[in-house]
Amino acid sequence: MNLRAVKGMKDILPDEISKWHRLESAFRQRVEGYGFREARFPIVEPTALFVRSIGETTDIVEKEMYTFTDRGDKSLTLRPEGTASSVRAFVQHSVQAREPVTKWYYVGPMYRRERPAKGRYRQFYQAGIEVFGDPGPFIDAEVIDMVVGVISTLGITEVEVLVNSIGGPEARENYRVALLAYLAPYRAELCADCQRRVDANPLRVLDCKVPRCAEIAADAPSILKHLTDDDRAHFDGLQETLTILGTPYRVDGSLVRGLDYYTRTLFEVLGKGEGLGAQNALLGGGRYDQMVKSFGGPDTPAIGFAMGLERLLMAMPESEPDSHVDVFIVAAQAGVRGEATLLGRELRDAGLRVESDLRGGSLKSQLRRADKINTRIAMILGEEEVEEGVVQLKDLQNKTQDKVPRAEAAQRVHALLSE
Ligand code: AMP
Numbered sequence: 409m410n411l412r413a414v415k416g417m418k419d420i421l422p423d424e425i426s427k428w429h430r431l432e433s434a435f436r437q438r439v440e441g442y443g444f445r446e447a448r449f450p451i452v453e454p455t456a457l458f459v460r461s462i463g464e465t466t467d468i469v470e471k472e473m474y475t476f477t478d479r480g481d482k483s484l485t486l487r488p489e490g491t492a493s494s495v496r497a498f499v500q501h502s503v504q505a506r507e508p509v510t511k512w513y514y515v516g517p518m519y520r521r522e523r524p525a526k527g528r529y530r531q532f533y534q535a536g537i538e539v540f541g542d543p544g545p546f547i548d549a550e551v552i553d554m555v556v557g558v559i560s561t562l563g564i565t566e567v568e569v570l571v572n573s574i575g576g577p578e579a580r581e582n583y584r585v586a587l588l589a590y591l592a593p594y595r596a597e598l599c600a601d602c603q604r605r606v607d608a609n610p611l612r613v614l615d616c617k618v619p620r621c622a623e624i625a626a627d628a629p630s631i632l633k634h635l636t637d638d639d640r641a642h643f644d645g646l647q648e649t650l651t652i653l654g655t656p657y658r659v660d661g662s663l664v665r666g667l668d669y670y671t672r673t674l675f676e677v678l679g680k681g682e683g684l685g686a687q688n689a690l691l692g693g694g695r696y697d698q699m700v701k702s703f704g705g706p707d708t709p710a711i712g713f714a715m716g717l718e719r720l721l722m723a724m725p726e727s728e729p730d731s732h733v734d735v736f737i738v739a740a741q742a743g744v745r746g747e748a749t750l751l752g753r754e755l756r757d758a759g760l761r762v763e764s765d766l767r768g769g770s771l772k773s774q775l776r777r778a779d780k781i782n783t784r785i786a787m788i789l790g791e792e793e794v795e796e797g798v799v800q801l802k803d804l805q806n807k808t809q810d811k812v813p814r815a816e817a818a819q820r821v822h823a824l825l826s827e
Pocket of ligand 1 (some may be wrong): 485489520522527528530531532533534689690691692693710714715716717718
């Protein structure tokens with residue numbers, strides 16, 4: 409039987425995990441510094457949740473969702489993104505009744521049946537945030553600056569921040585009319601998907617990756633010319649605040665992004681370094697002021713973003729391999745292996761990460777193993793040491809060895825590690 413992971417879904421093995429931990433903790437630490445708190449939502453949701461929020465004519469809903477009927481004949485879908493669930497939970501738990509502004513973050517797997525490629529998977533991880541209750545534009549600039557901060561603490565330096573505004577419903581409607589007029593003569597040249605979608609949502613055409621559609625879209629009128637005065641003031645406020653923060657950005661009037669629910673502010677951060685290839689969008693986000701209301705909640709403005717963890721990992725510089733273990737215990741004779749397990753527990757109780765190999769191999773082979781996993785310190789315990797109440801503390805990096813009272817061993821290791 410040839411049992412393999414589903415195409416486009418990857419195993420993450422322990423050798424890779426420290427980079428993931430570094431990324432996730434940089435994200436958590438940064439966003440918690442801005443008052444965000446973690447929320448966790450189900451991975452499976454009613455299909456209608458995504459169809460209604462992401463939009464019927466989007467790529468995700470039309471061709472990428474993992475949708476199935478459960479044994480109770482309900483249509484369920486593996487979540488393709490996190491915002492729909494956040495909004496559902498916000499409304500379901502009447503969170504607005506408890507606090508005027510809500511700041512949530514989440515980290516977890518998402519599912520889209522896209523064509524797998526470098527940086528594009530069918531199960532991938534996103535870390536995202538949502539802010540409910542603040543109409544902006546200051547918070548818009550603050551979350552953009554916050555995520556730029558996350559990226560820079562990861563050592564990713566070559567990025568470009570794109571911002572745009574697609575206005576509110578009034579601007580969107582005016583723009584729809586203008587865009588339809590522009591697209592009319594090109595209709596027959598658009599790809600089959602765009603021809604089908606143009607009436608339902610012509611903005612989709614601007615997001616199409618088919619070369620001819622992209623060419624046509626490049627000369628389309630800009631949505632920025634159709635903003636209302638309020639939309640314009642909002643967008644100006646966002647840009648002024650980014651300037652105060654010193655966050656470099658570029659206005660890209662063609663940025664519309666692939667989901668229907670956005671209003672006003674849109675942004676994307678692109679990775680410019682090598683190694684990312686064509687999938688260089690590190691994260692995307694925007695404002696979705698109508699969504700809470702359309703889910704049956706109160707009129708609540710909101711903004712959020714989601715970043716793709718695999719892409720950030722690809723853009724992060726390599727770092728020194730570190731060990732998952734502080735101390736390796738070596739039993740000098742087979743007879744002290746029981747005592748070695750006790751020593752291990754003593755050290756772990758003192759907060760150290762301890763490994764040993766008590767299968768009965770030679771002293772040399774145990775030391776080789778300690779070296780292989782990059783352990784800094786080996787602690788050798790033999791019959792004499794047990795008798796005397798000491799251990800041999802071997803610093804594998806500085807190549808020194810010391811006899812240390814067993815009661816002080818953990819303390820000595822902590823001191824060495826913090827040097
Ligand atoms: P989106 O939810 O489409 O706005 O995507 C937000 C971010 O998630 C993107 O900028 C990517 O970094 C990441 N992402 C989206 N789709 C995929 C995928 N299929 N594989 C890996 N990362 C993805």
